[in-house]
Amino acid sequence: MRTAGLRLEQAPPLDIPLRFFVTAPAFTLAAGLLLLWRGGVLLATPLHPAALALAHLVTLGWLSMVMVGAIYQIVPVLAGVVVPAAGLGRWVHAGLTLGTAALAAGLLLGWPALLYPAAGLLAAAFLVLLAQLAPALAGAGVNATGIALRLAVAALACAVGFGLIFALEHALGHFLPRRSALVGVHLYLGLAGWMGWLITGVGFAVLPMFYLTPPFPPGRARWVLLGLGWAVLSAAPVLLGTEAWPWRLAPWAGAAGAWGVFFITVLGLLRARRRKVSDPTLALWLGGLAAAGLALAALAAHTLHPAPRLAVAFAVLFLVGGVASIELGMLCKIVPFLVWLHRFSRRAGKEPVPLMRDILPLRRAERLRLAHLAAVVLLSAAALAPADATARLAGLALAGSGAYGLYVWVAAARFRGPAPRA
């Protein structure tokens, strides 16, 4: 019986997830400024070092920053286990922040010397994270969310491993054979594995919780996880083994199947939900899922007809349109709730206390959503119809949404009052 180590606390301390959530929009801002500065060249040549800098500001500094902060919070609630030595999360945050900044700077400025500390900091941050999560997840439940969390963390470890080798290559010179195929494997691990498994696994649990839908059917959840598993596991043999196009679509087919099952199920659950209230977070979930579908269409087109702009369109639609939108939707619930829980819940009922809506006013959430949407639309346009001015405009929009996000999340994190109208 699973009584040993059974803990249901609201762990960890408030500052652990919040520091990740507040840092992420700073990287959004940095990514936007970089695009504003360098313009269309970043979207025309995906493997250019400056484009790689942009890609990692987004994937590590922005998206994974939020995901790592969330995982510290989610594992105790959804898996019923405590992440050991939660305070180490502060060091993970420092390593991820400084490592990503050094990686981007090293790539951008062409200073290989910066790539060594970048690789060291990121390796250390992710190793500590893995050391914390491995024992916690070993004791987690075997429901779909628990399995998805384990798979996501395993995929993260592999994706980071590849990433570290690539970073060393940039410093030392290329030494890997079949490099572009290995980059594809790195991408499948990071995007379908780490991001795909984490978002769907968390979605299984939080969609019913946030929107009072019926439970996510376990049979469907299994197909989603298996589809992503096929995408991740088939990527290496397929990409390394063949150039023939029908086969090259095999890993894509797994991801597309997983997305299809997840999307259709979520739509069905939302239609059957008992709570009819709509809010910006729901629009972000649905918009994110739709964008991920468009991203998969772009990826299929790229597999059949490898044009750089299709690869960039996939990246923009999947990362900024899909993953970032869904993350933003969840943050709009999680951040005000955590601040409320840690600062006000114990006083509720004894005196009138502020509510989530005081910590994150609805109009701010709506503005955040619109600023993000503007960035997604302009980035997609800049990817599909490359023009320097569009790319710079998209960079400006992205920087604007990052700056506004920074303002909103810092304000929420610092919120301590005022006392509401009695």
Added chain:
Amino acid sequence: MSSTALDLTQVDPDERYARLARTLTDLAPGAAVEVVTGEPPRKLLQRLIAERWGGFDWAPLSAAQGACRGVLRRRETPLPDSLAAFLTADHARCDALYLEAEDAAQAGNLARAEERFRAFHLGMLRHFEMEEQGFFTDFEARSGMGREGPTAVMREEHEQVRGLLRQMGDAVDEGDLATFLAGGETLLILMEQHNLKEQQVLYELADELFGPEAQALLKRLFLF
């Protein structure tokens, strides 16, 4: 949902149980009836539990002095000896009452919002009492974890929910539906993450721990 009402206060006290039992028999499987008992229906329930166990669900809607009401539902399938099934269903029942209150508040119907909120509030307080004075105490003794284990956190979260419910009740009293709805948004996340932890961890563990002996505890919980 209850369609008709059975007012037992109009029935001779000696006849009340017979009327209640007959009403239950006449209900279609899955159908429910609202029952006005006036006084707390403990004795009626004890007899119903003794004679008709497993065939019905009962939940109070009002515990006001002299105006006690509740919902009696004929079950479609016999009640399993499972704390997880019973307590999870009660979570869903309370959620549904809250959503009715929220719908009414959004439509600006203060009277209906207030009536549904009171039923929801009562349902939540009863659920917490069933757990704190029945389920948790037995669980703590059986598991050997005492009051320091996972139930301690659950009790603390119950306090947080109780506090927020009081604040929402004050808003309803003042006719302030905007604050009521804002409170509800906070409450839902607090309540649902709490329910999720109970359902995914504690209740499942309880079913392993109690096995068929859950029935005796369930019979006690019905009387809260």
